[in-house]
Amino acid sequence: MTNALIERLESIIVDLPTIRPHKLAMHTMQKQTLVILRVRCSDGIEGIGEATTIGGLAYGNESPESIKANLDAHFAPLLIGQDASNINAAMQRLDKAIKGNTFARSAVETALLDAQGKRLGLAVSELLGGRVRDSLEVAWTLASGDTARDIEEAERMLDLRRHRIFKLKIGANPLEQDLKHVVAIKRALGDRASVRVDVNQYWDESQAIRGCQVLGENGIDLIEQPISRINRSGQVRLNQRSPAPIMADESIESVEDAFSLAADGAASIFALKIAKNGGPRAVLRTAQIAEAAGIALYGGTMLEGAVGTLASAHAFVTLNKLTWHTELFGPLLLTEEIVAEAPVYRDFQLLVPNAPGLGLSLDEERLKRFRRP
Ligand SMILES: O=C(O)C[C@H]1C=CC(=O)O1
Numbered sequence: 199m200t201n202a203l204i205e206r207l208e209s210i211i212v213d214l215p216t217i218r219p220h221k222l223a224m225h226t227m228q229k230q231t232l233v234i235l236r237v238r239c240s241d242g243i244e245g246i247g248e249a250t251t252i253g254g255l256a257y258g259n260e261s262p263e264s265i266k267a268n269l270d271a272h273f274a275p276l277l278i279g280q281d282a283s284n285i286n287a288a289m290q291r292l293d294k295a296i297k298g299n300t301f302a303r304s305a306v307e308t309a310l311l312d313a314q315g316k317r318l319g320l321a322v323s324e325l326l327g328g329r330v331r332d333s334l335e336v337a338w339t340l341a342s343g344d345t346a347r348d349i350e351e352a353e354r355m356l357d358l359r360r361h362r363i364f365k366l367k368i369g370a371n372p373l374e375q376d377l378k379h380v381v382a383i384k385r386a387l388g389d390r391a392s393v394r395v396d397v398n399q400y401w402d403e404s405q406a407i408r409g410c411q412v413l414g415e416n417g418i419d420l421i422e423q424p425i426s427r428i429n430r431s432g433q434v435r436l437n438q439r440s441p442a443p444i445m446a447d448e449s450i451e452s453v454e455d456a457f458s459l460a461a462d463g464a465a466s467i468f469a470l471k472i473a474k475n476g477g478p479r480a481v482l483r484t485a486q487i488a489e490a491a492g493i494a495l496y497g498g499t500m501l502e503g504a505v506g507t508l509a510s511a512h513a514f515v516t517l518n519k520l521t522w523h524t525e526l527f528g529p530l531l532l533t534e535e536i537v538a539e540a541p542v543y544r545d546f547q548l549l550v551p552n553a554p555g556l557g558l559s560l561d562e563e564r565l566k567r568f569r570r571p
């Protein structure tokens with residue numbers, strides 16, 4: 199058999215409307231911007247990947263525009279002509295020449311896995327060693343910015359049997375106002391839902407001491423990234439002190455970060471994100487570090503569209519335990535899709551396709567309509 203070679207990479211920026219503004223502490227999303235990567239191979243197979251962040255450079259070190267520029271100028275020349283079937287060799291070649299850039303790296307790893315899956319007739323989850331479940335429970339983020347509206351939205355999600363785990367985005371408002379907002383939502387939903395918060399690093403340690411105490415006493419199940427990723431000793435102290443478990447999100451920008459957080463005892467839960475680790479295989483290395491350290495797992499998102507969401511899902515269905523479930527709802531925040539098969543959500547779960555590769559294909563018409571020229 200002659201090996202399939204990587205022939206061409208095409209990165210495409212796509213702007214998609216959202217169902218409503220999505221308010222995070224650092225940015226209010228009025229739309230979502232995806233970077234879609236197409237990797238053409240000499241056997242005619244195309245792999246698809248996605249690198250998506252939130253709010254330009256408001257969230258992470260890579261923006262859609264920088265991801266595209268770096269894929270085009272630095273990743274593509276290293277990959278063209280390489281064996282498309284040897285994902286280890288291709289990714290190690292990138293490791294040698296490129297530092298960081300985990301979002302762009304994740305798009306490449308995803309596209310190579312998708313292509314290889316299509317080539318071998320196997321789902322990406324099978325290439326990753328085999329799935330142990332076919333679906334994943336999915337949380338929803340309440341982030342309209344208004345307490346009554348958030349409660350209505352949660353009630354609707356419960357009625358539809360779409361979500362029964364809710365993550366509230368806080369941190370931008372004064373502490374007492376945010377605490378009131380969260381406690382009101384938890385009171386309204388009671389035991390019908392798990393309520394969690396994501397502070398996106400917006401508290402200092404003094405605020406976090408009070409915030410974690412009040413939220414823990416009021417039935418909030420999990421507190422995500424309460425303080426800055428830079429304040430490691432503060433994270434360790436909070437992790438020991440908070441009555442509700444602390445989850446690391448922004449603190450993890452690489453597999454190595456995950457190891458050092460685990461070694462320091464800085465969180466009892468890790469948010470797994472393919473974009474922050476460098477792909478579906480890379481995120482499983484972070485999961486293994488967590489498992490070895492007794493740290494619980496949560497399947498996180500950068501609010502990717504269908505491609506990135508299913509790439510994450512294929513990795514997460516291979517895990518032994520996903521104690522805190524997932525937040526793979528990105529496609530549900532978008533009013534438009536660029537894939538032919540929209541991901542299926544049913545009975546609080548995302549169903550993970552078992553078709554070759556990621557299990558989806560691009561809708562060329564829609565891609566044409568929403569891509570930047
Ligand atoms: O977790 C984040 O910080 C980013 C993201 C994930 C869900 C959501 O609403 O925002």
Ligand SMILES: [Mn+2]
Pocket residue numbers: 396398422423447448
């Ligand atoms: Mn987060």
